[in-house]
Amino acid sequence: MAVVTMKQLLDSGVHFGHQTRRWNPKMKRYILTERNGIYIIDLQQTLSYIDRAYEFVRETVAHGGTIMFVGTKKQAQEAIAEEAGRVNMPYVNQRWLGGMLTNFQTVHKRLQRLKELESMEQTGGFEGRTKKEILMLTREKDKLEKTLGGIRDMSKVPSAVWVVDTKKEHIAVGEARKLGIPVVSILDTNCDPDEVDFPIPGNDDAIRSAALLTKVIARAAADGLMARSARSGGRDGAEGKPEVGSDEPLPEWEQDLLANGGEVGSDGASLSAAGAATEAPNAAAAAAPATTSNGTQSAN
Structure with a gap:
């Protein structure tokens, strides 16, 4: 079964590139x-x-790796x-x-600070402080949550x-390349x-x-988690020393993946539902997407 079909790519407008003068x-x-x-992108190559x-994402996760999802542009924030x-x-x-990435030690300290502030708030650590102190601590927590909440457990x-849009996320791409971390984009x-190790030609x-392409990567990660769990379970039943930590119970989210047969999403919908929450493009947009004054594509 194909990871994604040509029709799904067409329906999502993956084939639309930028204006010919911006390439x-x-x-x-x-x-x-x-x-x-x-420009119209060759979707046969995109499928390949x-x-x-x-396959790369699946194998990376299956062998214990993690994939960081990066997309700060408005069109990608929700899907990411x-x-x-x-x-x-x-x-x-x-x-x-x-x-x-390149200074993760410092970032990790900020993550510890975020967890400390959350713990203080939940256990009454703010009690006995002035309103001004509580306000400052709350603002600090909210700011850390907004910028670091997605990597709190990293x-x-x-x-x-x-990465969604390597030009927008050029700093992230540069840091990954400096550390030798593969970039899928x-x-x-x-x-x-x-700049990219595993490219997917398409509309960013x-x-x-x-949303569609991010869902594909998430599904690959889900398949990798399934393979990791299966491999761990097989070693538990084999002779010899068990892998360290292999007797620990699966986290709830991994149990959900097993229960759902590795499908990403609780509704069992196919990848074609990736754009269901957005407005369908009108007939004119299907012929040629509108562009803004600075030459960028509109998010149809």
């Missing part, structure tokens, strides 16, 4: 044609690259938080803080990074393919496109 010549090999001043990225949350992976969908740098026609500006 990176290195992306030429991924472009099928041009229509009404808009999706399979490659899917939702899909990463479903498979219990770290994510950043607000502002990327410089050094999140104890080390991730094994790979999923959507490649729009204005991106540099040399439309809500439905970003």
